[in-house]
Amino acid sequence: MRVLLVEDEPDLGRAIKRTLNREKYIVDLVLDGVEAWHYLDNWTQYTLAIFDWLLPGMSGIELCQRLRQQHNSLPVLILTAKDRMEDKVTGLDAGADDYLVKPFGMAELLARLRALQRRVPQIQPQQLQVGNLTLDYQTHTVCAQDSLGTQQVIVLTAKEFQLLEYFLQHPNQIVTSDQIRNQLWEVNAESVSNVVAAQIRLLRRKLAQSGSDRSIETVHGIGYRFNSTHVSQ
Numbered sequence: 001m002r003v004l005l006v007e008d009e010p011d012l013g014r015a016i017k018r019t020l021n022r023e024k025y026i027v028d029l030v031l032d033g034v035e036a037w038h039y040l041d042n043w044t045q046y047t048l049a050i051f052d053w054l055l056p057g058m059s060g061i062e063l064c065q066r067l068r069q070q071h072n073s074l075p076v077l078i079l080t081a082k083d084r085m086e087d088k089v090t091g092l093d094a095g096a097d098d099y100l101v102k103p104f105g106m107a108e109l110l111a112r113l114r115a116l117q118r119r120v121p122q123i124q125p126q127q128l129q130v131g132n133l134t135l136d137y138q139t140h141t142v143c144a145q146d147s148l149g150t151q152q153v154i155v156l157t158a159k160e161f162q163l164l165e166y167f168l169q170h171p172n173q174i175v176t177s178d179q180i181r182n183q184l185w186e187v188n189a190e191s192v193s194n195v196v197a198a199q200i201r202l203l204r205r206k207l208a209q210s211g212s213d214r215s216i217e218t219v220h221g222i223g224y225r226f227n228s229t230h231v232s233q
C-alpha cells in the first residue's frame, strides 16, 4: 500500500511517515504541492493520499481538484489547522474524501486511513489468495495451506509482506528488479544495490520453511516470476 504524503512541516511529515511505515505503508513524503503533482502524474499506484491544505507551490485543495478533473478517484485525506465549517465544506467540495483538523493524534489518523480503505474495496480487498497462499490485509498475516489442508501462518517483515503482495498481484508474470524497486521502495530511499535480490532470498526461505510449494523463480538476465501453480521440488 503506497501513500503520497504532502506536508510542508518537516517534523510533522516525518512523524506521520514513521507512524505509517510501522503500519506497513510505503510512504513518499513530499514537501510542496508542485512536486506532489509531479509524483501523482508519474505514479499511478498510490492507494491513498494525504494532503496538507496550505502548501508551497500548490495547495492540497488544488491537488485534489486537479485529481478529480482527471477523473482520478484516489482517496484523499486533507490535513489542516482550519476548523471552520465553511472550510470543511470547501475541502469536501474539492473532492477530498475526509478531513482531519490539526493537531490530531496518530491513532485517529490511522483510523481515518483504514476507513478510507474500507470505502474503496475495489482498490483494497480484504484478502488476496493465490494458490495455497492467503494474504490478509486486516491482520497483515500470510497463511500457507499445506497438502493436508492445515493453515500455517508465515511471519513476514513489512518489506517481505509488500514483496509477496506484489508477486501475488502478478502471478506467473516476469517482473524486473527495477519494477519491484520502483513499486516497493520509496522514491527517495537510498538505493542499495541488490536490495531486491536480498529481500527475495529472505522471502523464498520463509516460503520454503512454511512448506509452501509456490516458488519465486529467477529468470536470468530479466527478473523474477512467481509461480502460482504447484512446483515439484
Ligand code: CA
Residues within 6 Å of the ligand: 007, 008, 009, 052, 053, 054, 055
Ligand atoms: Ca502547511
